[in-house]
Amino acid sequence: xxxxxxxxxxxxxxxxxxxxxxxxxxxxxxxxxxxxxxxxxxxxxxxxxxxxxxxxxxxxxxxxxxxxxxxxxxxxxxxxxxxxxxxxxxxxxxxxxxxxxxxxxxxxxxxxxxxxxxxxxxxxxxxxxxxxxxxxxxxxxxxxxxxxxxxxxxxxxxxxxxxxxxxxxxxxxxxxxxxxxxxxxxxxxxxxxxxxxxxxxxxxxxxxxxxxxxxxxxxxxxxxxxxxxxxxxxxxxxxxxxxxxxxxxxxxxxxxxxxxxxxxxxxxxxxxxxxxxxxxxxxxxxxxxxxxxxxxxxxxxxxxxxxxxxxxxxxxxxxxxxxxxxxxxxxxxxxxxxxxxxxxxxxxxxxxxxxxxxxxxxxxxxxxxxxxxxxxxxxxxxxxxxxxxxxxxxxxxxxxxxxx
Amino acid sequence: xxxxxxxxxxxxxxxxxxxxxxxxxxxxxxxxxxxxxxxxxxxxxxxxxxxxxxxxxxxxxxxxxxxxxxxxxxxxxxxxxxxxxxxxxxxxxxxxxxxxxxxxxxxxxxxxxxxxxxxxxxxxxxxxxxxxxxxxxxxxx
Numbered sequence: 001x002x003x004x005x006x007x008x009x010x011x012x013x014x015x016x017x018x019x020x021x022x023x024x025x026x027x028x029x030x031x032x033x034x035x036x037x038x039x040x041x042x043x044x045x046x047x048x049x050x051x052x053x054x055x056x057x058x059x060x061x062x063x064x065x066x067x068x069x070x071x072x073x074x075x076x077x078x079x080x081x082x083x084x085x086x087x088x089x090x091x092x093x094x095x096x097x098x099x100x101x102x103x104x105x106x107x108x109x110x111x112x113x114x115x116x117x118x119x120x121x122x123x124x125x126x127x128x129x130x131x132x133x134x135x136x137x138x139x140x141x142x143x144x145x146x147x148x149x150x151x152x153x154x155x156x157x158x159x160x161x162x163x164x165x166x167x168x169x170x171x172x173x174x175x176x177x178x179x180x181x182x183x184x185x186x187x188x189x190x191x192x193x194x195x196x197x198x199x200x201x202x203x204x205x206x207x208x209x210x211x212x213x214x215x216x217x218x219x220x221x222x223x224x225x226x227x228x229x230x231x232x233x234x235x236x237x238x239x240x241x242x243x244x245x246x247x248x249x250x251x252x253x254x255x256x257x258x259x260x261x262x263x264x265x266x267x268x269x270x271x272x273x274x275x276x277x278x279x280x281x282x283x284x285x286x287x288x289x290x291x292x293x294x295x296x297x298x299x300x301x302x303x304x305x306x307x308x309x310x311x312x313x314x315x316x317x318x319x320x321x322x323x324x325x326x327x328x329x330x331x332x333x334x335x336x337x338x339x340x341x342x343x344x345x346x347x348x349x350x351x352x353x354x355x356x357x358x359x360x361x362x363x364x365x366x367x368x369x370x371x372x373x374x375x376x377x378x379x380x381x382x383x384x385x386x387x388x389x390x391x392x393x394x395x396x397x398x399x400x401x402x403x404x
Numbered sequence: 405x406x407x408x409x410x411x412x413x414x415x416x417x418x419x420x421x422x423x424x425x426x427x428x429x430x431x432x433x434x435x436x437x438x439x440x441x442x443x444x445x446x447x448x449x450x451x452x453x454x455x456x457x458x459x460x461x462x463x464x465x466x467x468x469x470x471x472x473x474x475x476x477x478x479x480x481x482x483x484x485x486x487x488x489x490x491x492x493x494x495x496x497x498x499x500x501x502x503x504x505x506x507x508x509x510x511x512x513x514x515x516x517x518x519x520x521x522x523x524x525x526x527x528x529x530x531x532x533x534x535x536x537x538x539x540x541x542x543x544x545x
Contacts, residue, residue: 127480133414139482140441143413144539145507146475146483151495154473162471162518206473252449257497257507263429263440264497264505265447 004106006229008239008403011040012362015118015221017349018189025058025066026076028221029118032358033077036114036223040235045080047225048110051100053093053117053354054086056129061120073116091300092247093117094222094357095388095396099245101226106242111228118221119352125149126217126391138260138392145262150214150303152259154206156272157305161208164320168208171304172199173326174347175212178301181333181344184375187359188348189218213304218350222358224365229403238369241403243287243383248279248395260392275395276313276387283385284316287399291315294399295381296367297331297338298360300389301345311340314387314397339377342367357396360386368402410536413529417441418540419462425526426462427506427540433457438504464501465524467542472496472516484530484537498522498542511543521545 013035015028029052037044052073058066065072070084089096094117101113125148128139141147160166179194194212202212225235232239250258251274253267271277284290291314299310311322311331325331331340343349343363346356364384366372387397412418418425430439432446434457439446442460445453478490485493494510510516511527522542530537 125477125480128482131482137441140414140417141507142479143482143484144417145495145509146479146485146493147495147507148475148477148479151473151475155471155495155497158473159471159518204476206475208473252447255505257505262507265437265439265503266505 005108007102007105007226007242008229008232009224009365010227010232010235010239011036011042011225012365013039013223014187014362016187017218017220017352020219025062025118025120026072029073029116030076032221032223033116036225040225042235044077047112047114048082049104049113050082050084051097051115052086053097054088055119055354057122058120089394090390090392091353091356092388092390092394092396093354096247098224098361099247102242102245105226105228111231114223114225116223117355117358119354120219121217123217141260141262149259150209151206153303153305154209157208166323170323171213172196174304174307175199177332178341178345178347181375182348185344188344189350190348209303215302215346216350218352220352220355222355222362224358224361239403240365240368241401243401244283244399246279246282246286246397248275250275250393258393273313275393276389279395279397280314283397283399289399293383294385295379296377296384297340298363298386301341301347314385335378342375342377357388364400408531408536410538413537413539426465429461429463430458431461433459438502440504440506467498467500467522469518469520469522470497470499470505471518474513486530509541511541
């Protein structure tokens with residue numbers, strides 16, 4: 001692979017996660033950008049390239065400006081004539097636009113670039129965006145079966161329990177350990193730490209998943225500024241090196257029926273979550289890192305099932321290893337040898353679909369810099385890994401490290 | 405009082421009217437890949453994208469349950485399911501004899517087990533003054 005020039009993260013910003021009915025999508029993005037610019041001690045006019053996340057929720061709320069989110073955000077910031085792209089890769093959008101910003105600088109075309117995404121979720125279950133019974137597969141699937149996102153997660157979870165012996169207690173403990181962080185992170189929506197009993201007593205949504213074992217949908221926004229590594233010192237004493245920024249897509253013959261589809265054609269030896277396994281393999285390859293090099297992880301804990309499935313995937317471990325790691329305390333988000341979801345994860349913030357990947361990157365940058373306050377992990381991390389998983393077979397992952 | 409006419413919510417996904425309804429899928433004549441709903445092209449990346457290579461088939465209506473869950477809350481519109489108030493219902497992924505894994509509502513919430521044999525049938529989701537609107541469902545044998 002041709003060697004690009006090195007790229008570092010020099011500024012990060014987040015609008016808090018929550019429900020903000022009176023704030024527009026571009027407004028939230030402006031706040032995230034302003035925080036990222038202040039973090040990098042950078043002027044808006046120093047940004048040379050921009051890529052924005054876009055998702056259909058915002059289009060339902062804000063119409064054309066929701067779809068052309070980059071254009072709308074730039075207008076709110078004040079146009080500076082730079083190239084802007086808007087991108088929709090479902091829940092993997094944050095990671096996908098981070099990769100685009102990285103490539104813009106790594107290629108040598110630009111010295112600075114920003115990835116920005118804001119989302120205003122509709123609340124409750126996802127539903128189709130059209131009423132087209134001929135060509136919108138998502139609509140067809142939904143009206144014929146009523147399959148909700150948690151139903152899909154629950155079906156995968158049920159299968160995992162059958163194949164690997166995951167228990168109800170294991171599922172509940174995911175919420176117990178990730179929610180420990182909830183009161184400690186000013187950017188999260190929820191501030192409550194849960195006991196196992198509280199999780200198991202919460203209403204059953206789709207067996208085996210209880211309400212407290214699935215994530216909410218939230219509003220939120222994030223912005224990440226990247227810069228050529230050899231110029232990063234101008235902006236920060238603690239540049240974070242981007243060792244890998246990748247996107248994964250599925251392999252033909254994947255064993256699962258991804259959300260929005262009605263069928264799969266499983267091929268021997270392919271397995272589930274191929275888009276995620278492909279992205280992780282690419283991230284390790286690009287960085288030259290191995291799973292044992294990773295010190296801190298942000299993963300997409302949309303449900304307790306995701307936590308286990310993604311921990312296995314991200315560590316390229318044998319299926320079922322994740323449950324053992326959780327039981328052993330090794331992945332405690334603060335005290336663990338390998339802290340997982342020190343942000344509090346999706347459980348504590350709720351998913352703001354397109355911005356979620358940037359939330360993860362923000363957290364890992366704060367942890368690597370030692371700026372995470374009360375939720376600072378204790379293992380002095382040097383290398384960090386994040387991954388987001390998206391609707392219909394989208395994925396993005398990145399590996400970051402200290403460059404000082 | 406004659407029974408209301410039963411019509412699929414969306415036409416063309418299963419054979420109807422029929423005593424033994426079957427899902428309508430497509431199969432690649434070159435590599436055998438099966439797709440549901442039927443598609444214009446074979447989904448195998450190694451296959452040429454030629455419309456003529458793909459034929460329409462009817463799936464056997466026997467399958468084995470790969471996984472399942474019970475939805476305890478009403479999915480929002482445009483999904484409609486009566487009677488109201490909402491009754492929790494099971495949904496599953498079913499492996500058919502053609503090697504396809506298909507999603508579908510299950511006719512029962514009880515005693516569901518991974519690996520059990522199911523048969524495809526149809527079931528009503530809602531009705532209006534003239535018609536009953538149906539979808540395919542999987543029934544434990």
